[in-house]
Amino acid sequence: MTDTLIEVDLDTPATENSQVHNRWHPDIPMAAWVEPGADFVLETYDWTSGAIGNNDDASDVRDLDLSIVHYLSGPVGVKGAESGDLLVVDLLDLGAKPEAPWGFNGVFAKHNGGGFLTEHYPRAQKTIWDFHGLYTSSRHVPGVEFIGLIHPGLIGCLPSRELLETWNKREKALVDSDPDHVPPLATLPVAETAHMGAMTGDARNQAAAEGARTVPPREHGGNVDIKDLSRGSKIFFPIYVDGAGLSVGDLHFSQGDGEITFCGAIEMAGGWVHMKVDLIKNGMAKYGVSSPIFKPSPIVPNYQDYLIFEGISVDESGRQHYLDANVAYRQACLNAIEYLKKFGYSGEQAYSILGVAPVQGHLSGVVDIPNSCATLWIPSEIFDFDIHPGADGPIQHIDGSVDVPIAGDA
Numbered sequence: 001m002t003d004t005l006i007e008v009d010l011d012t013p014a015t016e017n018s019q020v021h022n023r024w025h026p027d028i029p030m031a032a033w034v035e036p037g038a039d040f041v042l043e044t045y046d047w048t049s050g051a052i053g054n055n056d057d058a059s060d061v062r063d064l065d066l067s068i069v070h071y072l073s074g075p076v077g078v079k080g081a082e083s084g085d086l087l088v089v090d091l092l093d094l095g096a097k098p099e100a101p102w103g104f105n106g107v108f109a110k111h112n113g114g115g116f117l118t119e120h121y122p123r124a125q126k127t128i129w130d131f132h133g134l135y136t137s138s139r140h141v142p143g144v145e146f147i148g149l150i151h152p153g154l155i156g157c158l159p160s161r162e163l164l165e166t167w168n169k170r171e172k173a174l175v176d177s178d179p180d181h182v183p184p185l186a187t188l189p190v191a192e193t194a195h196m197g198a199m200t201g202d203a204r205n206q207a208a209a210e211g212a213r214t215v216p217p218r219e220h221g222g223n224v225d226i227k228d229l230s231r232g233s234k235i236f237f238p239i240y241v242d243g244a245g246l247s248v249g250d251l252h253f254s255q256g257d258g259e260i261t262f263c264g265a266i267e268m269a270g271g272w273v274h275m276k277v278d279l280i281k282n283g284m285a286k287y288g289v290s291s292p293i294f295k296p297s298p299i300v301p302n303y304q305d306y307l308i309f310e311g312i313s314v315d316e317s318g319r320q321h322y323l324d325a326n327v328a329y330r331q332a333c334l335n336a337i338e339y340l341k342k343f344g345y346s347g348e349q350a351y352s353i354l355g356v357a358p359v360q361g362h363l364s365g366v367v368d369i370p371n372s373c374a375t376l377w378i379p380s381e382i383f384d385f386d387i388h389p390g391a392d393g394p395i396q397h398i399d400g401s402v403d404v405p406i407a408g409d410a
Contacts, residue, residue, distance in 0.1 A: 002274060004041040005032040006073045010100060010270045014049035014071040014195065021197040022071050023189075023211030024222070026161050026241050029198045030077035033243075039092060039276035042073040046269050047153070047250040052104050054128055054269070055405075056140075061106040061263070062124035062407035066113050067190040070154050070214040070223065074247030075197070078277050081244040086283025087157060087237040090276040091229060091297075094150040094251065097270035101131045103253045105356050106263035107348070109409070114183040115262035116330060117337075117351060119316075124407040127352045129253065129266045136253055136266060140404045141349045143397055146357050146382040147301040148254035151229045152273060153265060154214060156221025156292075157237045158245030163219065167212050187213040221292045225265070227255040227358070228296035236293040238284050248273050256354050257361030257376075260333055264355035301358045303379035307387065309336040310364075312371040320370055325363055328374035332361075336376050343387060344398030352404060357382055 006019045014020045019031035034040060046052070047070040052060050081087060096103075107115050110122035127140040137145040159167065171186040178185055194208035217224045221237055229235065237244070251273070255265035283289065311331030313321040321327045333354055340350035353359075358379060365373035380387050385397040 002039055002041055004043065005034070005076065006042045008043045008045050008073065008270065010045065010050060010097065014045045018198040020045065020071050020073055020195065021075070021247065022068060022195045022214060023208065024159055024164065024214060024220070025196065025207045025211040026158050026164060027199065027203065027207050028075055028158065028196055028245070030075050030243055030245060031197060033077045033079055034277060035079050036277065036279045039274065041272055041274045042076070042248055043097065043272045044073050044249045044251055044270065045071045046267050047071060052106065052126065052267070054102055054104070058124050058126045058405040058407035061126045062109050062112065064112070065193065067193045070250045071195070072154060072214065072247040072249035075158055075245035076247070077243035077245060078279065081239050081279055082242050083160065083240055084282055084284050085239045086280040086287070086289060087239050087244045087246060088278040088280060089155070089235040089237060089246065091231060091233040091235070091273065092276055093231055093274040094152070095272055096131055096253070096268055097272060100269035103129050103131070103266040103268045105129065105261060105266055105352050107261045107351065108263060111182055113262055115264070116258065116260040117333060118183070120334070121348060121351055123409070125348050125404045127404050129356065131253060140402065141352055142402055143384050144353060144357065144382050145384070146254065146379070148266070149227055149230045149297070149299070149301060149358060150268070150271070151227055151252055151255070152248045153225045153250035153252050153259070154223045155229070155235065155248045157239060158241045159212065159220050160240040163240050164210065164212055167218060168210065187215045189213065219291045223250065224292070225255065225259045226294060227252070227257060228300070229294060230297035231299055232297045234295040236280070236283070236289065238289050238291065246277065254356055254358060256357055256359035258329065259355060261351060261355035266356045301379070303358065303381050305380045306360070306377040307380055309339065309376045309378070311335060311374045311376070314371065322370050323366060323372045325366060325372040325374055328372040329361060329376070332374050332376040336378060342394040343385070344396035344400055346400070346403050348404045348406065349398070
């Protein structure tokens with residue numbers, strides 16, 4: 001039997017669990033220790049620790065205090081791991097906790113996090129997705145069902161003190177360049193809502209004041225949101241502190257490339273990860289590695305037919321940008337949303353589909369000045385009607401009687 005090193009009770013707040021944390025800091029104590037070559041299970045909360053309910057009201061998304069996230073299980077120390085080594089992590093299996101066979105997708109209000117298309121969808125919204133074995137469907141987005149590819153949105157190792165100071169310095173400089181930007185340009189430390197695992201007293205308070213928020217990916221891994229890190233994936237993490245300090249959380253049942261709605265995947269209400277760890281001594285120098293290397297899962301949803309939507313580096317106002325791949329991908333997403341609306345979906349429903357379904361995002365061209373070309377691939381088989389263009393034009397299969405819950409401004 002594989003040992004479960006960290007257990008979570010979904011009815012108990014994550015802040016009462018000393019084997020969980022929501023900041024990155026080198027002084028967070030290891031929640032458990034393992035030998036190289038060991039395999040083990042970690043249970044996880046959803047990234048908000050139960051703040052989002054399985055209901056038809058989006059006010060919980062609108063009102064969420066984003067300084068509390070993400071709740072991670074760990075850190076797990078690996079005996080013999082030293083700064084400069086590589087930690088090899090095999091994701092053996094992942095799943096939902098039996099008592100929580102559902103997840104949620106959310107768009108945050110522009111003033112509270114926003115999203116990739118926040119100028120077009122500035123209000124909070126959410127969709128609930130139910131799990132049926134490999135498949136998922138939503139009462140809020142009719143006409144679509146697809147296979148999930150469960151993966152951790154967030155996985156990484158503890159930073160060194162030097163790396164932590166680098167993060168905080170460069171992100172504060174970015175915020176200071178435009179302090180009134182909405183949403184903010186980065187998420188700086190917030191001591192009041194920091195949960196530092198088993199730390200207590202003055203040491204905890206000091207670490208909470210400087211602990212890095214878990215929102216972005218960084219050199220140690222973190223919130224990478226790579227949908228192909230599922231069963232059979234292998235990850236090579238640079239180790240910055242002795243013991244490595246591996247943590248994981250924010251499990252997704254399914255996600256489209258880019259996780260474009262910010263809370264853009266199907267966030268699992270509770271889950272577990274079965275993993276194995278090993279070491280490559282002095283691996284960072286041997287391979288010139290300063291950020292993680294990922295080997296994707298050999299298991300992928302077997303969709304063969306796609307519609308591909310193109311975007312270029314010209315924004316919605318018609319302004320020309322120079323090889324801006326971010327603008328190009330946004331245009332590809334907006335073009336796909338407009339297309340899906342012709343079949344009866346609301347913009348919000350189409351936006352959710354792009355966030356949660358196994359759509360593929362590609363940078364198809366980044367050299368042909370002045371336009372980068374980004375593409376968004378939608379698998380047509382996920383719909384229960386034909387979405388291909390034809391001479392007769394689109395038929396509205398979605399009648400508009402069902403829509404996603406949207407919350408107005410607080």
